[in-house]
Amino acid sequence: MADATEAGKMVAARRAVDENIKKGQVVGIGSGSTIIFAVERIGERNKKEALNLTCIPTSFQARQLIQDHGLTLGSLETSPEIDVAIDGADEVDDNLYLIKGGGGCLMQEKIIASCAKSFFIIADTRKNSKVLGTSWKKGVPIEVLPMAYRPVQLKINQLLGGKAELRMASRKAGPVVTDNGNFILDWVFDGAQDWPAVERTIRDVPGVVETGLFLNMAAAAYFGTADGNVLVRTSKQ
Numbered sequence: 001m002a003d004a005t006e007a008g009k010m011v012a013a014r015r016a017v018d019e020n021i022k023k024g025q026v027v028g029i030g031s032g033s034t035i036i037f038a039v040e041r042i043g044e045r046n047k048k049e050a051l052n053l054t055c056i057p058t059s060f061q062a063r064q065l066i067q068d069h070g071l072t073l074g075s076l077e078t079s080p081e082i083d084v085a086i087d088g089a090d091e092v093d094d095n096l097y098l099i100k101g102g103g104g105c106l107m108q109e110k111i112i113a114s115c116a117k118s119f120f121i122i123a124d125t126r127k128n129s130k131v132l133g134t135s136w137k138k139g140v141p142i143e144v145l146p147m148a149y150r151p152v153q154l155k156i157n158q159l160l161g162g163k164a165e166l167r168m169a170s171r172k173a174g175p176v177v178t179d180n181g182n183f184i185l186d187w188v189f190d191g192a193q194d195w196p197a198v199e200r201t202i203r204d205v206p207g208v209v210e211t212g213l214f215l216n217m218a219a220a221a222y223f224g225t226a227d228g229n230v231l232v233r234t235s236k237q
């Protein structure tokens with residue numbers, strides 16, 4: 001099963017890279033386990049085709065991946081406009097609404113996606129859902145200022161129901177600390193939601209820095225299966 005999932009991630013990543021990355025572009029590089037296959041493919045092509053890309057990372061992990069594959073590392077300061085961004089997702093629904101941030105990198109991922117002319121999602125087929133929350137049961141990640149995590153937690157519970165849980169680290173005592181020095185709450189919800197309304201409600205709580213809801217951002221999602229097939233779903237808009 002694990003190998004089948006990895007195979008699905010790989011075919012989706014390679015196809016998205018081959019269809020969307022062109023010479024001379026500024027490319028946003030997402031975070032997680034699926035993006036590793038995409039950067040490997042970009043590195044492979046770069047050796048053959050001298051792609052001359054500038055790659056903008058969404059995390060510490062992405063920065064290392066870019067450098068490990070001999071690609072040129074850029075920043076939003078020098079390249080504020082991105083041609084294409086590629087990233088993974090935790091779940092994708094029928095509207096191409098996404099839950100992201102399972103790896104805790106949601107804030108920089110959303111900024112990079114917002115600067116990109118086109119934003120593509122790569123995932124294994126498990127992530128392809130009709131309704132968010134069908135396969136991803138860990139909730140919507142919410143990045144919060146550490147000093148505000150407790151009131152934010154209470155307010156979200158009151159406003160939306162469900163439960164906003166402080167994400168704890170697994171190999172360190174205490175909470176997960178993001179690349180931006182913040183904490184993460186995972187809002188575990190029940191049933192179908194009005195996602196634009198949920199996004200507005202969460203963002204309006206002082207202390208919230210960003211949410212892992214990416215609405216109306218992705219142009220297409222590539223879902224790979226172990227047998228090498230890739231389903232491409234494009235935005236309806």
Ligand SMILES: O=C(CO)[C@H](O)[C@H](O)COP(=O)(O)O
Nearest residue numbers: 032033034088101102103105
């Ligand atoms: O949003 C993310 C990290 O913040 C990842 O893109 C998301 O969690 C998917 O990760 P993976 O490719 O490992 O399934």
